[in-house]
Amino acid sequence: MTLKKLSQIAVSAILIGGMLAGCSNQGDNGAATTVPKATDAAVKKEEKVKLTFWRNSGNDSENAAYDKLVASFMEKYPNISVEMTPIPYSDYDTKLRVSIASGSPPDIMALDAPTLASYANAGALKPLTAYFKADGNMDDIPKSTLATYTYQNEIYMAPLTESSIAMFYNKKLFQAKGIPLPSKNPDEPWTWDQVLDAAKKINDPKSGVFGIDPAQGFNNAGATAYFKYPIIWQFGGEIMSPDGKTAKGYLDSPKTKEALQFFSDLYNKHQVSALEYPPDPFPNGKLGITIDGSWSLSYLNDKFPNFKLGEDYDIAPLPKGSAQAVANGSWALGISAKSKYPDEAWKFVNWVTGQDGQKTYSSMTKDIPSRYSAAKEFPELNQYPKNVFVVQNQKYGRPRPITPVFPQMSEAVNKLFEEVTIGKRNIDTSTAEAIKTIDKAYADIEAQKKK
Known part of the structure; x- marks a missing residue:
């Protein structure tokens, strides 16, 4: 597939074994472009904080949207600077793995939804549940969407957009x-x-x-x-x-x-x-x-x-x-477990993925916001044909399996579909082999963690 979003769906093998073993302990669209509104008190007169933010480089509209959000955030919070580094998609995973394994990850990182469990299981992400409960407006996000970014009862990423x-x-x-x-x-x-x-x-x-x-x-x-x-x-x-x-x-x-x-x-x-x-x-x-x-x-x-x-x-x-x-599930923002400034990092994450941040981003990219309130701001998302995608996702969306062996599982299930359809192979036999492959992958990663 050559389409933009489908390229984002492809899941690379990430954060399993090897280098990460050492981490295991740890405007249009019908609405005018806006920038997020200030929601907290005046910025404290404290020392300046510098946050690093890595993301996969996108198309021109995505890059412009992030530029606008970063600039508006730093204007509101002059004591917090955000150094954003866009990295080509083909190199992004490798560079991120290396930074985590070497103990120098970015404070904030963009991740694709299916990779959540791999990063969280390796201890690379900070749980965000307490932040969400404090001021993340959780009720504004479909429960099935939040479930996509939840691993072992902790929310680890903040969603920005959806596709369907x-x-x-x-x-x-x-x-x-x-x-x-x-x-x-x-x-x-x-x-x-x-x-x-x-x-x-x-x-x-x-x-x-x-x-x-x-x-x-x-x-x-x-x-x-x-x-x-x-x-x-x-x-x-x-x-x-x-x-x-x-x-x-x-x-x-x-x-x-x-x-x-x-x-x-x-x-x-x-x-x-x-x-x-x-x-x-x-x-x-x-x-x-x-x-x-x-x-x-x-x-x-x-x-x-x-x-x-x-x-x-x-x-x-x-x-x-x-x-x-x-x-459901698309690219979202997470905070490194090793960040020295998690509170400031959350300010930025919440700024980008809050209602006004999503409105800014989607006004420029034409993506579907993950929040109810932001989606309601765009008339075309509430009308045919785009309402079909929005409503389906909000009401009938489901997380792809949340597992640290998602890449291996995906390959095994992909092979299963090919064998029973193209190869006309016995379903019971092919299914048994797929299960063996998936369960062995999980056993291997658990064994690696114990070393």
Whole structure:
């Protein structure tokens, strides 16, 4: 995938064993651009504090938004300076690992949601629960979002934005086949059986037209986690235990296997999905249904101006089996466990991720704010089509498994989907092997911690 947000979904192997073992003990969008409002008393006349802040470098709008937030923070708090260091995405993880292992991490760091447990388990992050309870306005954040940044009952990161996925469908292909159009109401999704029925009617491989791409094909493990885990949840299945220690009894549950079988059948039994598609099959009329992200709205608008929302395609909530579910979590801010100035660091984190900070950031980046109050500030986020993504995330969002072996787990589950679908392998056999791989990874990291 070449889209910005999907590149952020890919999870690199991080903070497990090796160098980190020594750490284990430890404006538009419908609203005007604003800067956060002052919420506390006048700045104390004390010695100047210098905070270091590392983040992955983003696009021009993201960089400009951070520049604005840092500048406004330092104007309000002249005794606190923030030295921000944007680092290219490809180098970010390695540099951060090295800084933590060497005992000189930045005071504040941006992290992708699935990496939380790895950092927290290694003792690299300071718990933020007490800060949130004091002035973090926790009720303004969906409980499922806070759960994404919680490990062993402690909140470790402050969310800034969200992204989400939905069902995109070719309206003209539906109408040509006499298929009733899905509801646009985020609370009224089609069932997967309804989706399958529509995909069968649209499917015409001889003409190069396919019914559905259910999860953005077969890409990296990060994409698997974002697009395929919801299918497991929608069928009532799970991937790992709530404490993130084992996949046994979860990945091999009957409901999870049912989801895997349904997914495989789309390709092998019903043949409404293909292992390979031509370039941009959806806007080019070669794909009836695709599951895609909120970020694709601008992509389709920019690259395919003649393929119009409302005329050629529309958006509906993700399908459901027995339940609605979508993966949540994006990049967020955490504080180093080794920071000498955690209180000042929290001031900055709370400034950036509070209501006004999120409003500033999202006004410039067009991202979805993670706070209820900030999302309400943007009229377009409360109207179709973007309300589909926002409401789904707020009401039906779920954390991807919070485990220190997330990279290994993602690879194992990615392989599982490939084996049962592409390789047509026995689900029980492949699932057992995936569980063995995941549970061994967890045992290895626990053994490493004890050394």
